[in-house]
Amino acid sequence: MADFTQIWTEKYRPSKLSEMINQRHIVSRLEAFVKDGSIPHLMFAGPPGVGKTTATICLARELFGEHWHDNYFELNASDERGIDVVRVKVKDFARTRPLGGDFKIIFLDEADALTKDAQQALRRTMELFSKTCRFVLSCNYPSKIIEPIQSRTVVFRLKSFVDADIKILIEKVAKKEGLTVDKEAYDALTEIAAGDARYVINLLQASAALNNHVTREDVYEASARAKPEDLKKMMDLAIAGKFSEARSVMLSLLVTKGVSGDLIIKEMHSLIVNGSLADKKKAELINIIGEFEFRMLEGATEVIQLDALLARIASLRRENV
Ligand SMILES: Nc1ncnc2c1ncn2[C@@H]1O[C@H](COP(=O)(O)OP(=O)(O)O)[C@@H](O)[C@H]1O
Numbered sequence: 585m586a587d588f589t590q591i592w593t594e595k596y597r598p599s600k601l602s603e604m605i606n607q608r609h610i611v612s613r614l615e616a617f618v619k620d621g622s623i624p625h626l627m628f629a630g631p632p633g634v635g636k637t638t639a640t641i642c643l644a645r646e647l648f649g650e651h652w653h654d655n656y657f658e659l660n661a662s663d664e665r666g667i668d669v670v671r672v673k674v675k676d677f678a679r680t681r682p683l684g685g686d687f688k689i690i691f692l693d694e695a696d697a698l699t700k701d702a703q704q705a706l707r708r709t710m711e712l713f714s715k716t717c718r719f720v721l722s723c724n725y726p727s728k729i730i731e732p733i734q735s736r737t738v739v740f741r742l743k744s745f746v747d748a749d750i751k752i753l754i755e756k757v758a759k760k761e762g763l764t765v766d767k768e769a770y771d772a773l774t775e776i777a778a779g780d781a782r783y784v785i786n787l788l789q790a791s792a793a794l795n796n797h798v799t800r801e802d803v804y805e806a807s808a809r810a811k812p813e814d815l816k817k818m819m820d821l822a823i824a825g826k827f828s829e830a831r832s833v834m835l836s837l838l839v840t841k842g843v844s845g846d847l848i849i850k851e852m853h854s855l856i857v858n859g860s861l862a863d864k865k866k867a868e869l870i871n872i873i874g875e876f877e878f879r880m881l882e883g884a885t886e887v888i889q890l891d892a893l894l895a896r897i898a899s900l901r902r903e904n905v
Pocket residue numbers: 592593594596597598603604605606607631632633634635636637638639722753781782785
């Protein structure tokens with residue numbers, strides 16, 4: 585039976601740089617730092633779930649060995665109440681001597697959540713403690729980090745996982761947990777995860793909650809995503825002017841499957857953009873969808889807006905005949 589006493593993303597977080605899948609271009613440079621026994625200030629930029637935190641922890645483990653916990657301190661910039669808290673905590677941590685090394689690592693996660701003023705203060709803190717501390721910052725967008733910090737750090741850009749690497753990751757976890765994963769389930773996991781390693785592992789764990797055999801159904805159920813064929817059925821019915829039937833598919837997605845309204849609209853949009861309708865028809869539908877997406881963002885009731893959207897699409901048919 586698969587293990588549900590732990591969160592798999594933590595259980596399978598690589599503890600050595602060499603175990604990291606993907607990001608080879610970065611890993612080899614980080615390994616060179618480890619060999620030197622020293623690192624500059626670093627910045628890891630990239631989308632969620634691609635190894636920013638993992639790379640930092642691996643570095644700390646390899647640089648400090650068993651004492652790594654004493655020399656490593658992690659702060660989330662978006663959780664902490666402003667830069668003052670960061671400063672005090674950093675000061676407290678930086679005050680004591682590093683154990684078994686020359687410096688400590690301070691990992692500041694989501695540094696791009698700090699305001700520009702807070703970043704200026706952070707820059708001064710970095711300067712103040714640079715003898716005993718190396719700062720590792722993570723962010724989604726390096727352009728949101730002020731230039732004086734960027735220029736003090738070596739910036740690494742981590743990329744989303746390509747599908748083949750997501751597949752390697754799924755295989756690895758499935759094997760360790762004794763899961764059988766159907767080919768179609770692999771495809772669904774990969775498609776939904778869109779290059780996010782954390783998301784795919786979480787989704788795999790949720791999909792395996794009922795039994796060790798993971799099917800495509802399980803994945804869609806666990807992800808609260810609409811299956812493309814259900815969406816297509818709903819759209820085809822609406823386009824054919826069959827409002828009530830389209831509506832019942834929509835309700836089953838929304839109510840029974842728990843798919844959110846904005847996701848239904850987003851996926852309708854991509855279905856049409858990538859579909860084979862004539863351009864004129866495509867443009868007409870996309871226009872309508874855009875309008876309803878806007879209303880939903882403004883806070884209008886989901887089910888009423890989806891009803892109205894399907895009604896509008898269904899009425900096109902009548903106008904045309
Ligand atoms: N390069 C990688 N190789 C293997 N697993 C990874 C890799 N990157 C991320 N993961 C998995 O995804 C989880 C989240 O990664 P993390 O490093 O926390 O992402 P983030 O970039 O958001 O900091 C990890 O716990 C690990 O299970």
